[in-house]
Amino acid sequence: MNTSSYGKSRRLNGLFAVVLASAVSASCTTSATSDGWQSLFNGETLEGWRSVGGEAPYAVEDGAIVGTMTAGTPNSFLITEQEYGDFILELEVKLxxxxTNSGVQTRSHINENGNGRVYGRQVEIDPTPRAWTGGIYDEARRGWLYPLDLNEEAKxxxxxxxxNHIRIEAIGNETKTWINDIPVAHVVDTIDxxxxxxxxxxxxxxxxxAGxxxxxxxxxxxxxxxxxxDFPSGIYTVNLTPNSLTAYEEQSGYKLLFDGTSNTGWVGAYKDTFPVKGWDIKDGSITVLPADGGESTNGGDIVTTEQFSAFDLSxxxxxxxxxxxxxxxxxxLSEKNTGSAIGLEYQVLDDERHPDAKMGKDGNRTLASLYDLIKANKSSRSTRNIGEWNKGRIVVAPDNTVTHYLNGEKVVQYVRGSDEYKRLVSESKYKNWENFGQADKGHILLQDHGDRVSFRSIKIKSL
Incomplete structure (x- = not known):
């Protein structure tokens, strides 16, 4: 064989291989981006990212970004140099x-004028028994927005x-999450x-x-x-836009009990009309006005004109x-009693400053408790400061299982009409009311206790 011909042939084959490889590479790049996906990590370097916050180190190992837990330093973050508005983000995470826990920040920021902390919505990664992975937490600002008590099946x-494969959709004012293709959280927010x-x-x-x-x-x-x-129906939505329902909520069967501007659907307890005094509707809230701190001594309680049996009330x-x-x-309203009308009560109270929190039995008159019957099992993170909005929720299932939530966390659960329930009633201030709390249906009531308390975003779904 002519060695020069062989060399020429080998060079041509090598050139052909390079051209072919380039064509294949171009083809792969085109197919990888034809559906709109862009890689945020090239598998080799941290190009496009920077470390902020604490001093936990980040490195690249075997095609993954690896962060190492480090003692003596606050929360650390590796953040994109670019900011994003609407997006769909997918990634895989192992912890x-x-x-401990971790998380993925979305549409987040740095407090440049303060302590330099990262703040914003975070999708939680939580391997603890609490199991809130995929829930949404507002880092360094508002706390939990979507604890997984709101979607226990996703735990x-x-x-x-x-x-674990994570999918996050941030489109308009809605954030939705999936963990391993299971839908988890849905938050409608007004900021960022x-x-x-x-x-x-x-x-x-x-x-x-450490390590x-x-x-x-x-x-x-x-x-x-x-x-x-597709986000299947029936998953609870935390909607932070006051007095509104998304199309998803409407399709799921929710309706507003307060429209934010009028008293439509409400009347005074034991009355045919709305109270002429004692209640104020302003700035999207319905507020009971302060009087002397007594029960129903000013405007009196107000109730829905409609009655409900099994329901999901927020x-x-x-x-x-x-x-x-x-x-x-x-x-x-069959009792015709004086003072506040009779019914099962989700307590709304300043635990620190109102004396009722120290009365009753074992704390069963504190915030979010089933008043005078069952104490709310609250954590410090489930409460908000006085003057801030809290989110309450009461779910009465068709089997009479009743659950109270406070800011997304489950704090009370009982079965209406059970032997245990009857025992609790027999030891309470309601012991002389026959079949207390066991009616087939009833009104929803907002109580006038003579103190200024505001309500909004009242929505209900019949179950």
Missing amino acids: EGET TAYKKDAY ATGFIGLQVHSINDSSL KKVYFKNIRIQTENLQPK FEFKLTEGANSGVKYFVT
């Missing part, structure tokens, strides 16, 4: 350990010690239309966690021609210092 979606994306390494209090790692890989995003994934309330009120249900 070592079962007593099993996360797989420990394995990569744009911001960066961040990968969190949480601070640690347990020195044994544990968080892995992020296959991070990709769409920002144009977004096609939302409402927001804002307390003033030392205030007392309540949301009652299964109010029949």
Whole structure:
């Protein structure tokens, strides 16, 4: 064989291979971007990202971004240099350990004029028994927006010690999450239309966690021609737009009990019309005005004109210092009693400053409790400061299981009419009321206890 011909042939074959490889590469790149996905991580470097907050280190290992938990430093974040508005984000996350957590920041920011902390909505990664992975937390600002007590079926979606696929849709004012293709959370918010994306390494209090790692890989995003994934009906929505319903909520069967501007659908208890005094409708809220702190001594209680049996009721309330009120249900108005009308009561109270919190039995008159019957099992994170809006929720299932929620956390559960329920009633101030709280249906009531308390975003779904 002529060696020069062989060399020429080998060079031509090599050139052909390069051209072919380039064509294949171009073809792969085209196919990878033809559906609008862009990679946020090239698998080799941290190009396009920067570290902020704490000093936990981030590195690239085997095609993954790896953050290492570090003692003595606050929450650390690796954030995108670019900010994003509407997007669909997908990535895979694995977390070592079962007593810490991590998260993915969305549309977030840095407090440049304060302590430099990252703040904004975070999709939680939580391997602890609490199991709130996929829930939505507002880092360094409002706290929990969507605890997974609101969607308990999704608590099993996360797989420990394995990569978990996360999908986040941030479109308009809605954020939806999926964990391993299981729909988890749905929040409608009023702030932060744009911001960066961040990968969190949480601070640690347990020195044994030092050196544990968080892995992020296959991070990709769409920002144009977004096609939302189907979100099945029946998943609870945290809607932070006052006195509004999304199309999804309406399709799920919710309706507003207060429209934000009028008293339509409400009358005074034991009356045919709305009270002429004692209540004020202004700035999207319905407010009971202060009097002497007594029950129904000013405008009196107000009730819905409609009655309900099994239902899912949500409402927001804002307390003033030392205030007392309540949301009652299964109010029949058949007792014709003086003072506040009779019914099961979700207590609305300033626990620190109102004396009723120290009365009753074992704290069963505190905020969100089933008044005088069952104490609310609250955590410090489930309460808000006086003057801030709280989110209450009461769910009465068709089987008479009743659940109270406070700011998304389950704090009371009981079965209406059960032997245990009857025992509690027999030991309460309601013991002389026959079949107390066991009516087939009843009105919803907002209580006048003589203190200023405001309500809004009152919505209900019949079950």
